[in-house]
Amino acid sequence: MSIKAPRNPMPSQDAIERKTNFKEVALGYDKETAINEAKRCLQCKKPMCMQGCPVEVDIPDFIGAIAEENFEQAAKIIKNKNNLPAVCGRVCPQESQCEQKCILGIKGEPVAIGRLERFIADWEAAEEGKETIQTSCNNKKVAVIGAGPSGLTCAGDLAKLGYDVTVFEALHTPGGVLMYGIPEFRLPKTVVKREIDYIRDLGVKIETNSVMGKIGTVDELMNEEGFSAVYIATGAGLPHFMNIPGENLNGVYSANEFLTRTNLMAAYNFPNFDTPIKVGEKVAVIGAGNVAMDSARTALRLGAKESIIVYRRSKNEIPARLEELEHAEEEGVQLFLLTSPISINGDENGQVKSMTCLKYELGEPDSSGRCRPIAIEGSEFEMEIDTVIMAIGQGPNPLVANSTPGLDLTKRGNIIADEETGLTSKDGVFAGGDIVTGAATVILAMGAGKKAARAIHDYLENK
Amino acid sequence: MFKIVDHEQFADNLFLFKIEAPRLAKKAKAGQFVILRAFENGERIPLTIADYDREKGTIDIIFQTVGKTTKKLGLLKTGDEILDLVGPLGEPTEIENFGTSVVVGGGVGIAPIYPIARSLKEAGNKVISIIGARTKDIVFWVDKLKAVSDEVLIATDDGSLGTKGFVTDLLRGKMDSEQIDRVWAIGPMIMMRAVAEVTRPEKIKTIVSLNPIMVDGTGMCGACRVLVGDETKFACVDGPEFDAHLVDFNLAMRRACYYKEEEQTAQTSGCNNNGGGCQCQ
Numbered sequence: 001m002s003i004k005a006p007r008n009p010m011p012s013q014d015a016i017e018r019k020t021n022f023k024e025v026a027l028g029y030d031k032e033t034a035i036n037e038a039k040r041c042l043q044c045k046k047p048m049c050m051q052g053c054p055v056e057v058d059i060p061d062f063i064g065a066i067a068e069e070n071f072e073q074a075a076k077i078i079k080n081k082n083n084l085p086a087v088c089g090r091v092c093p094q095e096s097q098c099e100q101k102c103i104l105g106i107k108g109e110p111v112a113i114g115r116l117e118r119f120i121a122d123w124e125a126a127e128e129g130k131e132t133i134q135t136s137c138n139n140k141k142v143a144v145i146g147a148g149p150s151g152l153t154c155a156g157d158l159a160k161l162g163y164d165v166t167v168f169e170a171l172h173t174p175g176g177v178l179m180y181g182i183p184e185f186r187l188p189k190t191v192v193k194r195e196i197d198y199i200r201d202l203g204v205k206i207e208t209n210s211v212m213g214k215i216g217t218v219d220e221l222m223n224e225e226g227f228s229a230v231y232i233a234t235g236a237g238l239p240h241f242m243n244i245p246g247e248n249l250n251g252v253y254s255a256n257e258f259l260t261r262t263n264l265m266a267a268y269n270f271p272n273f274d275t276p277i278k279v280g281e282k283v284a285v286i287g288a289g290n291v292a293m294d295s296a297r298t299a300l301r302l303g304a305k306e307s308i309i310v311y312r313r314s315k316n317e318i319p320a321r322l323e324e325l326e327h328a329e330e331e332g333v334q335l336f337l338l339t340s341p342i343s344i345n346g347d348e349n350g351q352v353k354s355m356t357c358l359k360y361e362l363g364e365p366d367s368s369g370r371c372r373p374i375a376i377e378g379s380e381f382e383m384e385i386d387t388v389i390m391a392i393g394q395g396p397n398p399l400v401a402n403s404t405p406g407l408d409l410t411k412r413g414n415i416i417a418d419e420e421t422g423l424t425s426k427d428g429v430f431a432g433g434d435i436v437t438g439a440a441t442v443i444l445a446m447g448a449g450k451k452a453a454r455a456i457h458d459y460l461e462n463k
Numbered sequence: 464m465f466k467i468v469d470h471e472q473f474a475d476n477l478f479l480f481k482i483e484a485p486r487l488a489k490k491a492k493a494g495q496f497v498i499l500r501a502f503e504n505g506e507r508i509p510l511t512i513a514d515y516d517r518e519k520g521t522i523d524i525i526f527q528t529v530g531k532t533t534k535k536l537g538l539l540k541t542g543d544e545i546l547d548l549v550g551p552l553g554e555p556t557e558i559e560n561f562g563t564s565v566v567v568g569g570g571v572g573i574a575p576i577y578p579i580a581r582s583l584k585e586a587g588n589k590v591i592s593i594i595g596a597r598t599k600d601i602v603f604w605v606d607k608l609k610a611v612s613d614e615v616l617i618a619t620d621d622g623s624l625g626t627k628g629f630v631t632d633l634l635r636g637k638m639d640s641e642q643i644d645r646v647w648a649i650g651p652m653i654m655m656r657a658v659a660e661v662t663r664p665e666k667i668k669t670i671v672s673l674n675p676i677m678v679d680g681t682g683m684c685g686a687c688r689v690l691v692g693d694e695t696k697f698a699c700v701d702g703p704e705f706d707a708h709l710v711d712f713n714l715a716m717r718r719a720c721y722y723k724e725e726e727q728t729a730q731t732s733g734c735n736n737n738g739g740g741c742q743c744q
Contacts, residue, residue: 170681172500173508178710180683209549211681215486237683241695248688248695248714256682265506265678274506274532276725318475350717390607399700403571 007109008037015330019300022184024270025327026090026161031069034119038066040104041111048101049113055088056155059098059113061235066116075124078117083156083202084149084195084446086125087178089118090187093321093444126195135203138162140460143227145212145400149442151233152199152434153449154456159202161457166227168210171345173264176235177442180264181256183294185301186273186324189263191230192357213399218429219406228463229428229456230247232404232415236434242286246344246392251352253281255287255295262298280386282306284355286341289312293324296333299389307333308385312340312373313361325379338362338373342380344388354384363404406428414438423450423459430456464544465499468521475570476528478537479598480545482672484648489551493578494556495670497524500547501539502560506532509699511649512551513574524602525574531729536557543719545567552680553703556670560587565637566612566613566628567588567658568594569650575672581611591612591643592676593633596655599624643667653714659707669707673698675719681710683712690714 011027012018013285018025027320030039049059058077065074078085080133094100094114101108140160144151147164147169155165173179178192200206212218212234221227239254241247257385261267265275279302288311298306309328311318314337318325329335341355359379363369396413408416415424415431422430432448469481487497489558510641514523528537539545554631556579564583568576573594584590592608602617602624609615616633617625626633631654637643646669649660655671662669678684680699687698696702734738 084473117601170549171679172549180679209547210486211549212550214492214551215549223740239683241685243695248690248718250717254685257678260678260684266504270725271729272501273504274612274729278721278725347687350714399681 001422005039005040007112008033008115010112010137011240015332018185018426019297024188025185026342028122029115031123035069037112037116038063041067041254044103048103049098049111052098052101053303054097055082057098057117060121061112061461063116064245066120069295069392071120071123072127074084074120081450082117082229082446083153083199083414085117086121086191087149087187087194088093088443088446089114090191091110091182093324093394093441095322095445103417108212112164119454121195122191125191130443135159136162137203139164141166141225141227142229142231142460143168143221143225143231144231146170146176146220146233146235146433146435147174147196147206147208148235148433148445149178150235150373150445150449152196152204153446154231154233154432154453155204155449156199156202157453159199159204159451160223161453163457163460165203165209166205168212168216168336169206169208171264172208173305173373174206174208181291181294182261183259183269183298185297186294190193197325213400213403218400218404218426222428228460229430230451231422231456232424232429232431233401233433233443233445234397234400236439237396239390240393240395241390242341244341246341246346246352249346249352250280250350251342251386252344252388252390255285255389256293256337256394258389259291259298260294262302268298268302268320276304279304282308282385283387283389284308284310284336284383284385285389285391286310287327287381287391287393288318288320288335289391291323292389293320293333295389295391297328297331299387300319300331300333304387305368308336309333310339310341310355310357310383313370314362315325315337317370326367331448336383339374340373341383341388352386352388354382355388356380356382391446394434396435396438400435406434412438420451421450421458423455428459464546465548467539467541467543467545470539470541470672473525474601476537477601477603478528479523479525479574479578479603480511480520480539481523482548483520484522484543484548487548488515488517488520488522491515491522491551493558493582494557494575495553495672496680497522497548497550498552498677499524499545499549501532501545503535503546505535505546505676506678507547508532508565509552509674509680511575511672511674511703512578514578522683526728527571529727549680552599552699554701556647556704558582560588560653561593561712562588563642564588564633565593565646567634567650567654568644568649569630569648569654569680570594570596570601571600572650572654572672573608576647577604577607577611579647580608584611589626591616591637593618593630593637595633595650597618597621621744629657630654631661634658638662638667646707647704648672652712652719655707656712658714659710663708664677670704671707672677672703673705673709673710673715674703688718
């Protein structure tokens with residue numbers, strides 16, 4: 001196979017069609033395309049791609065197995081390291097992880113590692129009578145707080161090592177951001193449920209409806225309930241607002257609320273599902289990260305005539321994945337760049353009717369390395385809208401930290417934990433994912449869960 | 464799943480469930496609430512914990528059937544199960560010996576004032592309970608309240624039980640005759656606002672329990688934003704109890720009505736704001 005062979009494109013639902021439904025946008029490779037793509041891999045002796053994978057998947061090995069049409073073997077290789085491959089294959093930013101390091105990417109296009117991972121995960125799910133992994137139990141109990149990507153990864157890895165793991169989840173469904181945050185059209189919930197079932201098959205117990213910090217504490221888990229170690233992976237769940245006038249008007253949502261209603265509570269299927277959502281005709285989403293793209297695209301699918309991303313920097317600084325931005329634009333999401341609201345204005349019933357915005361220009365780079373937006377004096381203008389979605393980031397939820405004495409926190413309330421091990425200031429307590437790093441990606445959270453599982457194993461072996 | 468071990472119907476649209484939830488019962492305190500999701504396609508709705516029994520491992524919830532969810536909930540009986548129940552959520556009531564404390568409960572708000580009255584009594588307060596409802600059929604727990612109060616006063620709109628009039632009339636009367644150190648008011652938003660206005664001139668610290676629209680109840684969605692003394696608070700984690708003299712009730716009432724149309728679409732009438740009641744009909 002020539003190095004110059006182009007990367008196989010991902011088949012996807014037509015943009016006009018898909019913006020009216022919640023079905024998955026990217027359709028996935030078929031067998032032939034997957035094998036073709038796998039054959040593009042050079043099988044490097046020193047594979048750079050693996051350095052870009054936070055969960056250490058043996059990438060060339062599984063791609064080699066695909067090229068040889070041994071899908072079963074490929075699945076085994078992936079699952080040896082990655083407990084959530086169908087999720088990762090869909091939502092990992094591969095372009096800045098494994099695929100960024102692929103040698104083919106220097107002169108051409110990198111191997112589509114993420115798409116191949118997804119192909120194998122989906123292939124395996126469709127196969128009947130898959131074998132279940134037998135794990136032995138060493139009777140040591142470990143508690144994981146939060147059933148998001150980080151917690152589930154840690155729990156799965158610990159179960160594979162023989163631990164008796166219980167995951168405590170605040171919501172009624174495990175999955176964390178995979179269930180409440182990322183939309184159905186990007187990550188179908190059946191896929192998430194399937195991968196969670198796999199974690200359960202490994203022997204992990206998941207207790208839903210359990211808000212730690214309220215129904216129990218870390219100290220109680222360790223001192224009264226016999227857990228030898230605890231991994232805190234409670235994520236970044238506290239929505240930020242801008243603190244501008246009018247944010248409490250009807251029609252202003254946090255992205256968290258907007259997405260949770262739609263995804264977790266299936267409000268897009270109202271009234272078949274009881275949870276309502278209102279979208280209006282003209283929606284402004286403030287912010288331009290992945291969560292903002294998800295919100296803007298969801299708004300269109302809920303029936304908004306116009307969905308606008310309002311972002312105070314320029315297109316170059318947009319933090320969302322390029323693929324997400326492209327998908328959003330294809331579907332008709334508009335970009336209002338170098339713009340930010342200074343107030344939200346309501347009608348006599350307290351319903352949003354417009355935003356007063358300022359135009360910005362870019363100055364010198366700030367501490368984040370991105371150019372600092374500077375407001376242009378006298379540039380005020382009014383934008384008529386009926387719904388505003390604040391997608392400007394999330395902070396750490398304080399419930400667990402506040403109920404755990406001896407846990408050191410940053411000024412912002414994130415848990416201070418060692419990057420390599422997740423070890424916190426409290427003996428036997430580990431933490432990772434967004435609660436430590438602040439809002440980041442699914443795969444980084446999973447990587448932290450993996451490292452913590454290893455560190456917890458070391459800790460308990462030497463105890 | 465959470466089993467309903469006992470149920471009681473106080474009136475046509477007023478129900479009590481005693482639910483088996485041992486972990487929750489062990490931790491519950493006066494002032495806290497739960498969120499439940501009774502059915503697979505159901506909403507998550509917040510309800511205040513009306514009572515708890517740590518030994519038997521049960522909690523009581525009392526609700527009025529106003530929207531689709533509570534109407535469906537009202538069809539459940541002893542032995543049935545609630546799909547999801549999470550709590551105890553929110554901050555507990557601040558309890559100490561304040562001196563003479565008055566707890567005011569309106570309508571279904573009679574339920575959450577009971578554990579507060581009991582805790583206040585245990586802390587040594589003189590407890591005066593003032594309860595009110597439209598008519599005598601929907602007044603409940605008078606005996607339970609008597610057992611933990613020094614005095615129980617009742618008002619009904621139609622005079623069918625106790626004094627004819629409003630709880631605010633009774634409260635004003637009490638304020639005229641003795642020194643009141645602290646007041647709690649839980650019930651429809653209009654009632655809580657009225658109580659706040661009665662105690663404001665006298666500067667008697669007054670606490671209300673807000674029950675805004677919520678989804679998760681753990682600080683994640685921000686739907687329950689309320690304005691308290693010019694500061695936006697999340698009722699689910701910062702509350703649900705706030706200083707009544709600082710709460711922006713008008714904003715809270717508007718926000719409670721946001722899904723009024725959708726509630727009607729869901730083939731029900733009224734606003735699905737259980738317990739609090741925005742009275743937007």
